[in-house]
Amino acid sequence: MTGAGRAIRLQSRTLRRLLRSRAAIASIIFLALLIAVAALSPVLMPHDPARQDLLDRFQGPSWQHWLGSDSLGRDNLSRLIQGTRVTLWAAFEAIGLSIALGIPVGLLAGYVGGVLDSVLSRIADVFLALPPLILALAIVGISGPGLTNAMIAVGIVLAPRFFRVARAAAGSVRNETYIEATRATGCSTTRILFRHVLPNSSGPLLVQVTFALGLVVIAEASLSFLGLGAAPPTASWGGMVQDAFENIYSSSFQLIAPSVMITLTILAFSTLGDALRDALGRQSRVGD
Amino acid sequence: MALLEVEDLTVDYFTSNGSVRVVEGVGFTVAQGETFGLVGESGSGKTVTSLALLGLVGAPTGRVAEGSIRFNQRELRGLSRRELDRIRGRDIAMIFQEPRRSLDPAFTVGDQIAETVLAHRGVSRREAWRRAVEMLDLVRIPSAERRAHEYPHQLSGGMAQRVMLAVALSCSPQLLIADEPTTALDVTVQAQVLKLIRELQRELGLSVLFISHDLGVIAEMCDRVAVMYAGQIVEQAPVNELFLHPRHPYTAALLASIPHSGIIGGQLRAIPGSVPAAHAWPLGCRFNPRCDHAVDRCRVDVPLVSSISAGDNRFARCHLANSLALEGIS
Amino acid sequence: MLKLAAGRLLTMIPILLGIILITQLLLSLMPGDPAKIMAGQLATPEAIEQIRIDLHLNKPVWEQFGYYVDDLAHGSLGDEPGSGTPVSSEIGAALPITLSLAGVAMVFTAVLGLVAGTLAALRRGRFADRAVTATASVVQAIPPFVVGLVLVILLAVNRPWFPASGYVTFSDGPWTWFWHLILPAVTLSLASAAELARQTRGALSDTLDQDFIRACRAKGQRELWVVGKHGAKNAATPVVTVLGLQVGRILGGAVLVELIFGLPGFGALALNAVQTRDIVLIQAVVLISAVAVLLANLLVDISYTYLNPRVRA
Numbered sequence: 001m002t003g004a005g006r007a008i009r010l011q012s013r014t015l016r017r018l019l020r021s022r023a024a025i026a027s028i029i030f031l032a033l034l035i036a037v038a039a040l041s042p043v044l045m046p047h048d049p050a051r052q053d054l055l056d057r058f059q060g061p062s063w064q065h066w067l068g069s070d071s072l073g074r075d076n077l078s079r080l081i082q083g084t085r086v087t088l089w090a091a092f093e094a095i096g097l098s099i100a101l102g103i104p105v106g107l108l109a110g111y112v113g114g115v116l117d118s119v120l121s122r123i124a125d126v127f128l129a130l131p132p133l134i135l136a137l138a139i140v141g142i143s144g145p146g147l148t149n150a151m152i153a154v155g156i157v158l159a160p161r162f163f164r165v166a167r168a169a170a171g172s173v174r175n176e177t178y179i180e181a182t183r184a185t186g187c188s189t190t191r192i193l194f195r196h197v198l199p200n201s202s203g204p205l206l207v208q209v210t211f212a213l214g215l216v217v218i219a220e221a222s223l224s225f226l227g228l229g230a231a232p233p234t235a236s237w238g239g240m241v242q243d244a245f246e247n248i249y250s251s252s253f254q255l256i257a258p259s260v261m262i263t264l265t266i267l268a269f270s271t272l273g274d275a276l277r278d279a280l281g282r283q284s285r286v287g288d
Numbered sequence: 289m290a291l292l293e294v295e296d297l298t299v300d301y302f303t304s305n306g307s308v309r310v311v312e313g314v315g316f317t318v319a320q321g322e323t324f325g326l327v328g329e330s331g332s333g334k335t336v337t338s339l340a341l342l343g344l345v346g347a348p349t350g351r352v353a354e355g356s357i358r359f360n361q362r363e364l365r366g367l368s369r370r371e372l373d374r375i376r377g378r379d380i381a382m383i384f385q386e387p388r389r390s391l392d393p394a395f396t397v398g399d400q401i402a403e404t405v406l407a408h409r410g411v412s413r414r415e416a417w418r419r420a421v422e423m424l425d426l427v428r429i430p431s432a433e434r435r436a437h438e439y440p441h442q443l444s445g446g447m448a449q450r451v452m453l454a455v456a457l458s459c460s461p462q463l464l465i466a467d468e469p470t471t472a473l474d475v476t477v478q479a480q481v482l483k484l485i486r487e488l489q490r491e492l493g494l495s496v497l498f499i500s501h502d503l504g505v506i507a508e509m510c511d512r513v514a515v516m517y518a519g520q521i522v523e524q525a526p527v528n529e530l531f532l533h534p535r536h537p538y539t540a541a542l543l544a545s546i547p548h549s550g551i552i553g554g555q556l557r558a559i560p561g562s563v564p565a566a567h568a569w570p571l572g573c574r575f576n577p578r579c580d581h582a583v584d585r586c587r588v589d590v591p592l593v594s595s596i597s598a599g600d601n602r603f604a605r606c607h608l609a610n611s612l613a614l615e616g617i618s
Numbered sequence: 619m620l621k622l623a624a625g626r627l628l629t630m631i632p633i634l635l636g637i638i639l640i641t642q643l644l645l646s647l648m649p650g651d652p653a654k655i656m657a658g659q660l661a662t663p664e665a666i667e668q669i670r671i672d673l674h675l676n677k678p679v680w681e682q683f684g685y686y687v688d689d690l691a692h693g694s695l696g697d698e699p700g701s702g703t704p705v706s707s708e709i710g711a712a713l714p715i716t717l718s719l720a721g722v723a724m725v726f727t728a729v730l731g732l733v734a735g736t737l738a739a740l741r742r743g744r745f746a747d748r749a750v751t752a753t754a755s756v757v758q759a760i761p762p763f764v765v766g767l768v769l770v771i772l773l774a775v776n777r778p779w780f781p782a783s784g785y786v787t788f789s790d791g792p793w794t795w796f797w798h799l800i801l802p803a804v805t806l807s808l809a810s811a812a813e814l815a816r817q818t819r820g821a822l823s824d825t826l827d828q829d830f831i832r833a834c835r836a837k838g839q840r841e842l843w844v845v846g847k848h849g850a851k852n853a854a855t856p857v858v859t860v861l862g863l864q865v866g867r868i869l870g871g872a873v874l875v876e877l878i879f880g881l882p883g884f885g886a887l888a889l890n891a892v893q894t895r896d897i898v899l900i901q902a903v904v905l906i907s908a909v910a911v912l913l914a915n916l917l918v919d920i921s922y923t924y925l926n927p928r929v930r931a
Contacts (some may be wrong), residue, residue, distance in 0.1 A: 126636040129915075134888060134907045135868030138641065141892035142648050148920045218761050222874060225763050226889060245767055245878065252771040259764040268628035274755075348743060369841065377838030390833035394851040394927060404837045439927040455837065553825055 008129035014203065027268040034265065038085040045106045047075035048084040058251040067257050070240070071247045074197060079235035080257055086236045087265070089152045090229075097155025098162055098212060103205065106166025111174050121167070124160040132157045140228050142206040147236070149219075150229045154219045158212050165208045169201030175281040176200075207273055209286045213271035214269030222264050237262050290358075291463055291495050292318040292341070295353035295402075299340050302348060302564070310350070310566045311336050311519045315593075318463065323489065323496040325527070327503060331563045332516040334499050340465050344383060345373045353601075359463070378408040381456035385468040389450035391440035397424070397434030400425040402454050408459045408538070424453035426482060446477035450484065457488065464489075466495045470505065482509060503546050507531060512601065515539050518564055518574040521593070523604040532616045537579045542612040564567030573607070581612060621921060635687070637908050641901050642683050648897075656699045667919070669699040670894070685853045692712045695902040695927045700740065705902045708887060713906075715785055715883035716733070719806065719875070720868050722799050726807035727814055727864055734811070735818025740845065742823055754812035762871045766805040766878040772800060783880030802879040810864040817860040821853040827851070854925045863920035866911045 018024050026116070037044060046066070053073030060068045067076035109120040127135070139153035170193070173179060182192055198205075222272065223229040224238025237258040244254035299311040310331040318324040328334045340352050343364065354496050356461075357364040359380065364372070380498040384390040391400060401420035405411065411419070417436070424432035427450040440448060442447040449469060456464055466485065482505065489496055496507050507527060508512055513537065523536035534540045541559045561578040564570060570577055575587040589605045606612070645652065653670040654661070670676060673696075674685050689696060695705040738750035742813050774782035780801050786794045825831065825847055834844045872885035884903070891899035 094806075110833050122633075123636070126633055126640065129633060129908050129911050130637070130904065131866035131870040131907050132910060133873055134904065135872065137888055137892045138900050139644065140902045141895060142897070144895070190620065214759075221761050222763060225761075225874065226877065228892065241761075241763060241767065245763075248767070248771065248775060252775065253772065255764070255767055259761070259767075263756075263760045263764065266761070267756060270755065270759060344832060344836060373838045373840055375835055382833075382836045384829065384833055386829060389829040392830045392834070392848050392852065394848070394925065403839070403843075405839055407840075407843075419910070440929050454835075561703075 006199045014276075016280045018275055021275045021278070023271045024279075027272040027275070030264065031272070034084060034268075035088060037081060040090045041081045041085045044163045045075075045078040045081045047078045049074060049078040049235045058247070058254075060253060065285045068253060070243055070254055071250070071251045073257075074235075075210055076235075076240070076254070076257060079240060080237070080261065082235040083237040083240060083258065084261070086230055086234060087217060087220060090147055090236075091213055093148070094151040094154040094158065094220070095209065096215060097152060098158040099209070101155065102159035102162025103166045103198075106163035107170045107197055108189075110167035110170030111193060111197060113171070113174075113190070117167070120163070124163045127157070127160045132215075132219070133222060136205075136223065137228070139183075140223065143230045147224075147229070147230045147234070150220065150223045151216075154216055154223075157219070158215060161212060162205070162208060165204055166201065169204055170197050173197050173200050191193070207277045207280065210273035210276055214273065217262065217265050217269065241265070261274070289320055290317045291320050291322075291360065292497070293356075293358040294337075295356045295358075297337060297340060297357065298338050298353045299350060300353050301336070301350035305567065307506045308566045309353070309519065311340070314355070314516070314519075314521050316514050316521065317525060317530070318495055320462075321489075321493055321495055322446050322512065323498055323510045325506040325513040326497065326499045326516060327501065327506045327513055328516035329501055331518075331565070333566075334463060334501075334516050335467055337516070338382070338465050338497065338499050340382045341465065343367065343381060349505055363542070364588065370429055374408070377404050377456075378459045379461045380462055380465065381459075382465040382467065383449070383452040383456050383469050386472050387445060387452045387469075388443065390452060391438050391448060396437050396439055397443070397451050401436075401451070401458050402590040404455055404458045411590050418438055419458060420454070421425075423458050424451070426457070426488070427451070429454075431588040444477075448467075448613055449473065449481050453481075453484065453488070457492065457494075460492065461494070463495045463497065465499070467499045468501070469498075471500070471502070478505075485509070503542060508555070511524070515542070518569055519566065520574065520605060525602045529602065530616075534616050535602075535609050535610070535612065535613045536575075536613065537581050539604075540616070543582075543617050558571050573605075581608060583608070622923065623916065626916050626919060628897045630887040630909075630916070633912065634908060635907065637904060638686055638690075638901070639683055640678055640700055642686065643895060645901075646679050646682075648785055652897060653699075655727050657892075660923070672697070672699060695905070696898040698896070698898060704918060705899055708899070708900060709884065709906060712882060712884045712887045715881055716869075716872050716876070716885060717804055718788070718795070718864075719799055719872060719881065719883060722796070722803040723806035723810070723868050724861075726803055727810040727868075728861065730807065730811035731814025731861075732818055734815035734823060735857075736845075738815065739826065741794065741823035742819075750815055754815045757812040760809075762805060763874045763878060764811060765808055766802070766875055769805055770878060771799050785883070801874045804876050805878070806868050807873075810867055814857070814860055814864065818853070818857050821856040822849055825849050825853040851925060855922060858918055858921050859924065862914045865914035866907075869907055869910060 027207065049092070051074060054209060055071060055073065057066050057071055057073045064070070065075050065077065067080060070076055070079065071270070095265055105120060109117040135157050136150070136153040139156060143152065155157040169212070174197075179192065179196060182196055218228055220236070221238035224236045225242045227242060230236035230239050238260035241262075246259070294317070296316045297314040298309065299313060300307045301310045302308075302458075312574075314333070314337055316324065316326075322474065326334045335344065341357055341364070345352060355365065359375070362515065364375065367375075369443065390398070397418060398420045401423050402413070402416040405416040405419045406413070409416075418523050421432045421436050424435055429435050429447065429450055440451075443451065452469075464485075469485070473481060485496065486509065488494060496509075498506065500506055504569060510527050512524070512526050513530050514521045515530070515536065516522065517538050522540045523530065523534065525535070531543065536544060538559075545558055559578055564574065564577075570587075572589055573579070573582070573591050576582040579586065584586045585607050591605050593603050593605045594609050603609075628878050631645075648655075651666075653666045653673070657666045657669050660864075667828055674682050677685075686696075695709065697704050698708075733756070734750050738747040743749050774780045781798050782892045784798055786798050822845075823828070828844070831844060831848060834848050869885075872883060874885070875885045876885040877889060884906070885897070887923050888903045889898075891903055
């Protein structure tokens with residue numbers, strides 16, 4: 001049951017348009033590879049990422065260590081691979097929380113309107129008034145460091161964005177005829193929201209998810225860099241950069257691999273997000 | 289003496305499908321003190337023609353491919369931006385169809401008139417402002433002094449068009465190009481603005497190139513008229529002649545399709561078909577698919593402009609121009 | 619305009635109260651015993667109990683909220699548990715450093731972003747435009763701490779052209795002050811400049827497509843005038859909006875940058891607060907950050923009334 005008018009549904013037509021962009025295809029391939037590496041990481045890692053070898057510190061690339069070794073003699077490549085899994089898993093956690101918090105509340109606010117909408121919007125505005133990293137820091141400060149806590153913080157920080165998009169989408173779809181028809185048949189509000197409003201707003205929501213994933217990667221990397229994310233000996237890309245920073249006078253080579261991975265991942269997400277938005281494009285843009 | 293001479297003007301537009309010819313072989317003259325009308329439906333190329341005169345068609349929109357535009361015997365085509373700037377607003381001025389969109393919403397009305405004066409005359413700011421108020425007066429805007437401090441969004445459509453006129457006439461140009469100046473206005477306001485243009489023309493000895501799709505307005509305002517269709521001029525004549533004795537089937541069809549008060553209970557005849565798009569102009573005569581009088585020759589040979597009466601004031605682009613007896617209106 | 623400013627300042631208050639309330643609520647959800655965590659591992663039971671009393675941790679949430687607001691009304695952001703140092707003096711020492719950093723970074727952002735964005739808009743579709751847009755995308759994807767580290771390595775470690783760390787106050791020598799701030803400010807400003815460049819390009823392009831720009835040219839105005847006066851003022855609204863948004867981004871980035879460059883500013887203070895689980899300081903940091911962002915928004919809104927006459931009514 002599709003709606004005409006302003007429903008912006010993710011359809012095969014959109015997917016086809018998306019796949020016409022070479023940048024989008026490159027991003028998708030890259031991200032797919034990343035997911036594969038993360039999934040297969042135990043198999044792919046040549047060494048135990050936590051194994052230290054203090055005689056072998058700060059090695060450059062060699063047969064034994066393709067990407068060299070770090071300040072404690074650990075193999076950089078293995079740590080990079082482990083970091084891939086850590087980053088993707090963390091991103092999944094954070095986004096999951098964000099979506100669970102932001103979308104249902106947003107849909108409700110947009111659909112119902114009125115006082116509920118005003119109050120919820122004000123709360124979202126309050127959250128959005130704070131610089132994201134500061135808010136994340138505050139939450140970590142309260143809950144304590146650690147990757148899971150850090151991702152909870154990031155999830156909370158990003159939830160208002162999903163709130164806004166979901167609210168706008170619900171608000172624009174609310175008055176469509178097919179929604180009224182569904183209401184007339186006595187459907188409950190929850191059912192209407194999840195079975196009709198949500199699928200028809202899936203386009204802009206997916207765009208927002210893609211961009212948010214990029215933000216999560218930056219946030220996780222930043223928090224790990226600050227020592228508040230993944231705790232050693234677990235490897236994470238941000239943590240590897242922190243290691244590089246602390247040993248900056250000994251070896252500047254350590255910086256390259258994790259930085260490149262972080263940057264490419266973020267670039268992939270933002271490129272994909274842009275392409276997705278363009279593919280959905282000619283219809284009205286809903287939300288942020 | 290001819291103020292403006294246009295010869296063989298040809299304009300291409302750059303679209304996503306490549307370069308498209310939108311105006312071809314257009315030529316006409318405007319004499320001193322005369323009001324010359326350019327009439328046609330949308331898509332005929334009349335607006336593009338007017339923009340090209342002032343050099344407003346260029347990269348990345350399009351280019352003037354061929355032709356000559358002479359103002360006071362001086363060739364305008366090929367002039368540098370700096371030289372064009374000296375002519376625009378000072379010798380030739382232009383007003384546009386949507387007056388409120390053609391005024392900058394961020395600056396006062398007075399400021400926009402004054403800046404034109406400042407650009408062309410070496411006067412002080414105070415003097416330029418004084419002139420701005422004077423111009424608002426000239427276009428019959430009450431409380432000119434106060435109005436000068438207002439912003440475009442505070443004006444009605446008719447008021448905005450008067451302001452546009454004030455801007456255009458602030459440096460006493462010789463030629464005013466008016467591109468559909470009243471199309472976006474209410475009918476009563478239309479009449480007022482047209483009356484104003486006529487009066488100003490008399491007072492200032494202005495020549496006007498008047499562009500419109502509305503034959504009624506053309507009849508009211510113009511001395512001579514050219515009819516455009518699919519990027520070409522298909523007929524040119526003094527206004528009375530055009531209306532009484534049209535020589536091109538398109539002109540006749542246009543005349544037959546307008547309601548006029550003389551005839552009650554007569555039939556409005558719409559022209560069958562629609563105006564062809566610029567990249568899909570028919571072969572031969574461009575009007576032939578819709579023409580009642582088309583013969584085989586019309587589908588193959590492109591008709592050249594043929595002169596009808598002695599003196600270049602009358603011609604039509606039709607193979608049968610001299611033989612058809614077409615119906616006009618009185 | 620003053621009326622607008624006063625009105626907006628008033629609406630800031632409920633938002634700030636909301637933030638205080640939310641932080642109080644979050645604190646009440648804190649796992650473990652806040653007093654013990656703040657006191658540290660070596661603290662005596664008496665010290666822990668003292669903290670509990672000082673911070674009213676045994677009282678219900680709304681009472682805590684009340685105490686906090688009351689303190690605030692008396693100009694206090696609380697005192698450090700244990701040492702008793704007023705938080706406001708700590709912030710007072712750190713804030714000027716971050717303000718210097720943020721100020722220089724905003725200037726870099728504005729200059730770089732506006733120039734690049736204008737260039738791209740004026741050469742739309744051509745090489746300069748595509749180069750700017752592509753570069754901006756890539757730059758925005760690079761995490762700020764990576765930028766900082768790269769700059770430090772290239773320009774301070776490998777080649778000691780710039781100092782790798784440290785802050786010099788303005789009164790000790792303006793040039794050295796600036797010299798120490800260049801690398802950190804550039805680091806902070808790059809991502810923001812990229813965003814600004816994209817927005818400027820979009821806004822200016824859209825403006826130059828408008829009818830009144832064509833009408834301006836038809837009046838014989840020189841192109842520089844058309845773009846610089848008419849184009850700029852009309853494109854300014856979205857540009858100023860984006861500029862205002864960068865304040866929040868720069869405040870967040872300051873945490874990372876101050877760590878990398880060893881600047882004892884507000885960001886470093888915030889990080890320290892989080893590392894030591896210092897709740898009092900964390901609350902103050904959140905509050906001050908919110909004030910900064912809201913003030914920036916206020917300035918942006920005030921500028922709208924100047925830029926867009928339709929807003930004035």
